[in-house]
Amino acid sequence: MRLAPIPADEERRLASLAEYGLEPDDCQGEVGVIIDLARRLFDVSTVLVSFVERDRVIFPARLGLDVCAIDRGPAFCSHTLVQAGPLVVLDTSLDPRFHDNPFVIDGPRVRFYAGAPLVSPSGHPLGTLCLLDGRPRNGFGAAERDNLASLASLVLDKLESRRLARAGEVSQNRFEQIAATSPDGILCADHDGLITFWNAAAERLFGFPAGEAVGRSLDLIVPDRMKGGHGGGLRRVAEGGAPRLVGRSVELPAQGKDGGEFPIELSLSMWWDGGRANFGAIVRDISERRKDEERLHRLAHFDPLTELPNRLVLRQRVEEATRGALPAAVLIVDLDGFKHVNDYFGHSAGDGLLRDVAARLLACIRPRDTVARLGGDEFAVLLTESGDERGATEVARRIVHAMTDAFEVEGQPVNMGTSVGVALYPAHGETADDLISHADLALYDAKARGRDRHRLFDAGLKAASVLRRTLEVELRHAVERGEFELFYQPQVCAREGHLKGAEALLRWYHPERGLQLPGAFLPALEGSTLAAAVGGWVLRTACRQAARWRAAGALDLVMGVNLFGAQFRSGDLAKVVRQALSDAGLPPSALELEITENIVLQNDGAALRTLRELKREGVGIAFDDYGTGFASLSLLKTYPVTRLKIDQSFVRRMTDSPQDVTIVRAVTMLARSFGLSVIAEGVETMEQRDLAAAEGCHEIQGYLYGRPMPATEFAVAIGIGEVGRIRAA
Known part of the structure; x- marks a missing residue:
C-alpha cells in the first residue's frame, strides 16, 4: 500500500484546519442536504466530508458509512490533498496506489473513489468531499468532475462561515485579524447596531467604502422594505434578550x-467587551451558490434533454401515491425504431425527436399527472387518482395514437412505433418497485407482439418472467458445462436427390429434462448476454464438422449456420467468421450464413456492412423464413443475399392451397430476377417435393x-464415403 506524500506546508495546513474546530459528525446538519444530493446525483453508496488531521481522518458529515474517523495512512483522501483538482480512481483494485489497500481488499471494499479537495481561503487543502462505491466505473467525465467540485465549494462555504464565527467568539481583535484577509464580507457593530468594522471584502460586496460604512447603522445593507428590524433585534440582545441568530447561518436579502x-x-457572532455587547457578522454573496444549487438540483431530478422529471422523481411520486393509498397507474412507453433515427440522421436529430416525443406525451395526460424520461428512448407516465383499467388503457391508446403521426426530422417525415406497458395500483402491486417492474414486464410483452400496441399487466407475465430468469441461469450453466450440441439436417437437390449441404441446428441436453428443442430455449438465449458466445461456438463447431465431411467424401457440401443478432452487435462478426474458416481449413464458399428479417432490422447499418464484406470473400448469405416478414422486398x-429459404408454412400447404402455390411461385420468380437460388423448407411428402x-x-x-440429427447419425444417413442420392424417408 502506497502512503500519500505529506504536503510541503503541512504545519500551516494543520493550523488552518484548527481554525474550524470540527469534530466527527459535527456538521451533519449544515451540509447533510449537500451530501444527500451528491449521493443521488452520482448514484453512489457513500458520500463523505473528510478533514485530514495529523494522524487521522475525521468525517464531520457522512452518508453510507458507519465509522466517523479512520487512520490517515490508508485514507484515499490523503492522496487527494496533493492533487490540483479532484482525484478519481475508477477501479481501485487496478490502481497501484490502492490495489492492496485494506479498504479495497477488506472492510467496505471500496472499488470506486472520487474526491474533490476542500481548500481554505488561505489556499491550504483541508480535506475532501468524496464519493465511494463498491462497484468500479468505466468513466467519470469532465462534467461530473465539475459537478463534484461545485458541491465541494458549497460544503466549504458552509464550513467557512463556521470558521469565522468561531474566530469571532475569541475576541474582536482576533476576529478583525482574520477578517482582514477573508474573502467574505466581515463587519462588526456595537450594542447600538452601529458599524465599527468593515473589511475590504465588504467594500467589494456592498459597494460602500469603509469610510462611508463605519459609524452608520447596520440598516445600511438592509433592503428598504425591511429596514428597522435588524437594529431592533441587536438592541434587544444587547439589553439581555435571548439571541435568535447568534451562532447560526441564515440566508437573507441584502442591498448594495x-x-x-x-x-x-x-453568520452572526457576539462577544462582551467592558460589559457591552458587540457583534460580528460574516456575510457572503450566495447568488452563484444559488445558481449552482439549482443547477445541481435539476441534474439530480430532471432529464437535461427533455426537461422532464427523471427516474428518481418518478419513483418518489409513485411512492407518494402508494403511501396515500390513492389509485394510480404506471405506464412505461418505449419507441420502436428510434435507433434507426440516430443511425441515419445523427444523435442531434435523435435528441430533437425525443423532445418532440416528450411534448406529445404531455399532451396526452392531465396537468396533475407525471411524464418522466427513464433513459434512452424509454419514458414513463404516472396517472394519479386513476387506477381503473379503462382509464389507464384509454391513456395508453391515446399515447400509441399520438405517436403514429409522422415526426419531422431534418425536414423529412419519420414514422415511429410505440409500445406501452400498464400496471395499476393497487391491483398489480403495492410498492413503487412492483408497479414500475410490472409495467416494464407488460411493455416487454407488448413489444414481443409487435409495434403500436399496449399491454396490461397480469400475473402470467410475472410467472413468465420468473421462468425466463430461471432459464437464463440454466443456460449459463449449459454453456459452462458444455450441454449444447449441434444437430444437422440435409439439404438436397430438388430433382435428383443429391446431397448439397446441411443446416446446423442447436440443441440442448438438459441434465434433468433431457433433449430440448429450439422453441424451449432459443428466445431466452437470443435475448441474453450469452448469445454472441454461443453463436461463435456454433459457427466454429459447424465449420469443423463440414471440413471433416468434405474430407470424407462430401466434397461440395455447404454448411448453413444461423446467426444471432448479438453477433452483429458485437462488432467483430467478420473476424470471427474468418477465424472459424481458417481454423477448420474450410473455404468461404463452403459456408452459408442464415439471417432473418428481425436480425436485419435490429442491426441495420452494422449488419449490411458485415454481410457485404463476407459475401465479397465468398461466403453465402441466405434469407431465412422468406415471405413471412413485412419488409422482405x-x-x-439492399442486402447481399445469395439464396432465399421459403418458409415451411407455405410449402406444407402447397398441396391444399392454391394461394400458397402462388406465393412459392412468386418467390421463385423473384429469386430468378435477382439471380438467387431457392430452397424450400419443411418438405415432408413426395407431392410437396414435386410441386x-x-x-x-x-x-x-x-x-x-x-x-x-446428431453428426454421427447424419454421417450414416448420407453414406459418407459413398456420397450420392439421398433416399426419401
Missing part, C-alpha cells in the same frame, strides 16, 4: 449601494429427406 438586491448568507434489394421443384425450387430441406 446601487440599490440592487441580492441573496446573502449571514426492400431488404432483398416445389415444378415451381423452380433448386433444393429441398425437410423431414422427407431427414430430420435434424
Whole structure:
C-alpha cells in the first residue's frame, strides 16, 4: 500500500484546519442536504466530508458509512490533498496506489473513489468531499468532475462561515485579524447596531467604502422594505434578550449601494467587551451558490434533454401515491425504431425527436399527472387518482395514437412505433418497485407482439418472467458445462436427390429434462448476454464438422449456420467468421450464413456492412423464413443475399392451397430476377417435393429427406464415403 506524500506546508495546513474546530459528525446538519444530493446525483453508496488531521481522518458529515474517523495512512483522501483538482480512481483494485489497500481488499471494499479537495481561503487543502462505491466505473467525465467540485465549494462555504464565527467568539481583535484577509464580507457593530468594522471584502460586496460604512447603522445593507428590524433585534440582545441568530447561518436579502438586491448568507457572532455587547457578522454573496444549487438540483431530478422529471422523481411520486393509498397507474412507453433515427440522421436529430416525443406525451395526460424520461428512448407516465383499467388503457391508446403521426426530422417525415406497458395500483402491486417492474414486464410483452400496441399487466407475465430468469441461469450453466450440441439436417437437390449441404441446428441436453428443442430455449438465449458466445461456438463447431465431411467424401457440401443478432452487435462478426474458416481449413464458399428479417432490422447499418464484406470473400448469405416478414422486398434489394429459404408454412400447404402455390411461385420468380437460388423448407411428402421443384425450387430441406440429427447419425444417413442420392424417408 502506497502512503500519500505529506504536503510541503503541512504545519500551516494543520493550523488552518484548527481554525474550524470540527469534530466527527459535527456538521451533519449544515451540509447533510449537500451530501444527500451528491449521493443521488452520482448514484453512489457513500458520500463523505473528510478533514485530514495529523494522524487521522475525521468525517464531520457522512452518508453510507458507519465509522466517523479512520487512520490517515490508508485514507484515499490523503492522496487527494496533493492533487490540483479532484482525484478519481475508477477501479481501485487496478490502481497501484490502492490495489492492496485494506479498504479495497477488506472492510467496505471500496472499488470506486472520487474526491474533490476542500481548500481554505488561505489556499491550504483541508480535506475532501468524496464519493465511494463498491462497484468500479468505466468513466467519470469532465462534467461530473465539475459537478463534484461545485458541491465541494458549497460544503466549504458552509464550513467557512463556521470558521469565522468561531474566530469571532475569541475576541474582536482576533476576529478583525482574520477578517482582514477573508474573502467574505466581515463587519462588526456595537450594542447600538452601529458599524465599527468593515473589511475590504465588504467594500467589494456592498459597494460602500469603509469610510462611508463605519459609524452608520447596520440598516445600511438592509433592503428598504425591511429596514428597522435588524437594529431592533441587536438592541434587544444587547439589553439581555435571548439571541435568535447568534451562532447560526441564515440566508437573507441584502442591498448594495446601487440599490440592487441580492441573496446573502449571514453568520452572526457576539462577544462582551467592558460589559457591552458587540457583534460580528460574516456575510457572503450566495447568488452563484444559488445558481449552482439549482443547477445541481435539476441534474439530480430532471432529464437535461427533455426537461422532464427523471427516474428518481418518478419513483418518489409513485411512492407518494402508494403511501396515500390513492389509485394510480404506471405506464412505461418505449419507441420502436428510434435507433434507426440516430443511425441515419445523427444523435442531434435523435435528441430533437425525443423532445418532440416528450411534448406529445404531455399532451396526452392531465396537468396533475407525471411524464418522466427513464433513459434512452424509454419514458414513463404516472396517472394519479386513476387506477381503473379503462382509464389507464384509454391513456395508453391515446399515447400509441399520438405517436403514429409522422415526426419531422431534418425536414423529412419519420414514422415511429410505440409500445406501452400498464400496471395499476393497487391491483398489480403495492410498492413503487412492483408497479414500475410490472409495467416494464407488460411493455416487454407488448413489444414481443409487435409495434403500436399496449399491454396490461397480469400475473402470467410475472410467472413468465420468473421462468425466463430461471432459464437464463440454466443456460449459463449449459454453456459452462458444455450441454449444447449441434444437430444437422440435409439439404438436397430438388430433382435428383443429391446431397448439397446441411443446416446446423442447436440443441440442448438438459441434465434433468433431457433433449430440448429450439422453441424451449432459443428466445431466452437470443435475448441474453450469452448469445454472441454461443453463436461463435456454433459457427466454429459447424465449420469443423463440414471440413471433416468434405474430407470424407462430401466434397461440395455447404454448411448453413444461423446467426444471432448479438453477433452483429458485437462488432467483430467478420473476424470471427474468418477465424472459424481458417481454423477448420474450410473455404468461404463452403459456408452459408442464415439471417432473418428481425436480425436485419435490429442491426441495420452494422449488419449490411458485415454481410457485404463476407459475401465479397465468398461466403453465402441466405434469407431465412422468406415471405413471412413485412419488409422482405426492400431488404432483398439492399442486402447481399445469395439464396432465399421459403418458409415451411407455405410449402406444407402447397398441396391444399392454391394461394400458397402462388406465393412459392412468386418467390421463385423473384429469386430468378435477382439471380438467387431457392430452397424450400419443411418438405415432408413426395407431392410437396414435386410441386416445389415444378415451381423452380433448386433444393429441398425437410423431414422427407431427414430430420435434424446428431453428426454421427447424419454421417450414416448420407453414406459418407459413398456420397450420392439421398433416399426419401
